Amino acid sequence: MTEANPLSHRVVNDPLSNPVVTGPSTTEFLELASAEVDLSDFSGTLYAEVGGRPVFAELARLFYASVAQDEEFRSMYPEQDLYPARIRLQLFLEQYWGGPSTYSQHRGHPRLRMRHMPFHVDAHNRDVWLGHMNKAIGQMDLSPLHAETLRDYFDRAAHSLVNRPG
Numbered sequence: 001m002t003e004a005n006p007l008s009h010r011v012v013n014d015p016l017s018n019p020v021v022t023g024p025s026t027t028e029f030l031e032l033a034s035a036e037v038d039l040s041d042f043s044g045t046l047y048a049e050v051g052g053r054p055v056f057a058e059l060a061r062l063f064y065a066s067v068a069q070d071e072e073f074r075s076m077y078p079e080q081d082l083y084p085a086r087i088r089l090q091l092f093l094e095q096y097w098g099g100p101s102t103y104s105q106h107r108g109h110p111r112l113r114m115r116h117m118p119f120h121v122d123a124h125n126r127d128v129w130l131g132h133m134n135k136a137i138g139q140m141d142l143s144p145l146h147a148e149t150l151r152d153y154f155d156r157a158a159h160s161l162v163n164r165p166g
Contacts, residue, residue, distance in 0.1 A: 025084040025087060025088060025106075025107075026106070029087070029091075029102075029106045029107070030083070030084060032091070032106070033053075033057065033087045033090055033102075034057075037052055037053045037099065039051075039052045042098055042099050042100075044098075045097060045098025045099065046097040046098055046146065046149065047097040047098040047099035048098070049146065050097075050142060050146050052094075052099060053090075055140070056090050056093045056094045056097070056099070057090050058140065059093065059136055059137065059140060059150075060086045060087070060089040060090035060093065061086060062136035062139050062140070063086075063089065063132055063133055063135075063136040064082045064083075064086040064089075066132040066135050066136060067082065067132050068082055070128070070132065073128050073129070073132070076120070076125065088103070088107070091106075091107075095110075096110075096153075112157065112160070112161060113160065113161060113163070116161045116163065117163055119163075120163075120164050121162050121163045122162060122164040122165065122166035123166060126158045126159065126161065126162050129158055130154060130155060130158050133151075133154045133158075134154075137150055137151060137154075
């Protein structure tokens with residue numbers, strides 16, 4: 001018996017972001033994460049300052065490698081393969097920090113609260129998530145300023161996604 005994916009791929013018409021795609025990622029979207037990017041197109045952004053796509057790909061890889069080792073926390077992820085989630089994180093972060101807008105072009109507006117609403121995000125899960133992300137940042141060769149900038153963002157974002165007491 002196969003388990004139904006609670007977040008099947010679907011497109012939602014949204015007046016603020018048309019379309020918003022939720023659920024599994026298309027093969028095309030996943031392949032875009034490895035396309036070469038000219039950093040000169042993004043000069044002056046944190047994306048370019050830290051080294052662009054390879055840096056955000058490595059951050060997402062390290063984060064999900066840590067998540068994969070945490071059996072309890074890993075169970076929150078509906079997809080059996082964490083690779084699509086890793087690519088979504090990578091492309092979201094690239095866009096957020098001034099890089100290519102690939103994420104929004106293919107998935108719609110990030111709408112982080114909406115996308116995380118199906119998951120039980122309480123203070124404990126927030127802190128576990130932050131622990132995995134801070135571990136990944138600590139494994140990167142980033143300047144102290146860039147590492148702290150990322151940590152500050154992730155702390156604020158994680159706190160904003162709490163949707164359950166506890």
